Ligand SMILES: Nc1ncnc2c1ncn2[C@@H]1O[C@H](COP(=O)(O)OP(=O)(O)O)[C@@H](O)[C@H]1O
């Protein structure tokens with residue numbers, strides 16, 4: 001998993017190699033310093049040789065300066081490499097999410113995606129920085145300092161060779177308790193982020209329902225949960241430092257004690273003991289660093305896994321085997337015994353045994369209660385989801401035979417819950433066709449009955465849409481979305497309840513306009529109002545995922561009870 005993530009270092013590899021290299025050189029300088037110190041004490045101070053003091057002192061200063069320089073450089077390289085790594089990782093994840101199918105998106109909550117992009121990436125980035133710096137520094141320092149102790153006093157050195165793995169084992173044992181706590185922590189982070197994300201995007205709904213206090217309380221709960229988990233996790237880590245200090249001092253005292261006896265027996269010099277004490281310092285520091293690296297890698301393992309989940313998620317809708325030269329020639333649509341489930345595990349299909357045909361240029365209306373599967377049905381046409389059974393054909397070919405881009409170029413769809421993006425109206429319209437001329441923009445907007453209100457804005461087509469399109473009314477937003485789809489000049493145009501917020505008269509105008517301007521286009525209209533589909537060549541009545549009736553308005557009025565019921569409730573008294 002790590003290896004795969006680390007492959008994201010990419011163009012920063014150079015820095016990722018230089019950093020540990022410089023770290024190792026830095027450590028070598030650092031480890032030599034106490035050794036020089038022993039010379040100063042034994043050859044210089046003890047013998048009163050001022051020259052030896054000066055020469056060795058000079059060497060020491062040079063080594064110190066060198067290690068500072070190398071340290072600075074390696075820190076810089078590590079920073080460049082890890083920040084670059086983080087950026088690459090985010091970019092990769094973002095691109096991956098862009099390729100997700102609707103089904104993939106359903107799987108991750110937005111809150112969890114945000115944690116993965118932010119907190120998780122920082123953790124992994126941190127872990128990476130550690131691995132190219134500390135993870136090299138610590139072991140090299142550990143080994144070199146033991147080697148140096150060997151050059152001074154073999155007995156003490158052997159004691160350390162025994163002692164080090166012991167302390168190490170202890171640390172790894174402690175880690176077993178820390179890791180699960182951190183995994184819990186991330187779940188709480190997710191919950192908090194979901195809460196924040198949901199509330200910020202839905203703040204207007206929160207206000208209309210006067211749910212502020214309730215939402216604050218539930219945020220508080222999520223926040224306290226997180227706090228709790230954090231305290232629990234940190235509590236264990238808090239013990240680490242004092243414990244480490246205790247071990248350091250205990251060992252130092254022991255060495256000074258043993259060394260003291262040896263000095264009195266004249267088997268060891270004062271310089272040697274000062275050297276050993278310095279090396280013990282370095283050695284224990286290295287041990288602490290090793291522990292830190294471990295904790296960090298363990299902690300970020302959960303993050304790494306969560307990032308990998310995104311990177312490894314295979315978009316469940318793929319067009320790898322599709323032939324790019326296959327074009328959507330025709331615009332007739334066939335559903336052949338189609339069944340559909342959102343999740344394989346679900347018991348009941350959302351759509352079952354749907355078969356029908358719409359010919360080129362025809363208008364198909366779909367009516368039915370909410371939840372009857374209307375949106376699900378049309379989403380199968382541009383392959384937003386794939387049918388679980390049966391085939392969906394566009395222009396006589398199975399939709400899976402087209403490149404997704406080809407298919408979606410040909411199938412324009414105005415989703416039920418559509419979104420405008422921040423930017424001007426014109427920029428939003430150009431999603432439909434980046435190269436549209438001003439005339440084409442206006443023509444599409446005229447058909448969608450959007451032109452008049454757009455030019456009534458002070459900045460006209462250059463008016464800014466705020467995020468989510470909150471500064472236009474629901475009906476205005478729907479009309480801009482329709483114009484955006486019209487600009488694609490699609491062979492098949494699907495309107496999923498796209499005029500629900502537009503008044504009936506305007507809606508009729510839009511319908512007439514579309515029909516008049518796009519004679520070749522197959523039009524599929526999902527609507528609540530019978531009036532919206534009354535002229536359709538064919539109307540499907542959906543009920544609980546099944547086709548309850550199919551025919552023209554007249555036919556259905558005669559032989560379909562559901563249709564009759566809807567009609568009577570809406571128009572019966574009027575016409
Ligand atoms: N993304 C989804 N994941 C799981 N179930 C869904 C999803 N979208 C819709 N459903 C379910 O599928 C059924 C049909 O929904 P939908 O096609 O949106 O109905 P309609 O558009 O007719 O109101 C509903 O029971 C709904 O709960």
Ligand SMILES: [Mg+2]
Pocket residue numbers: 374375376416496497
């Ligand atoms: Mg719907």
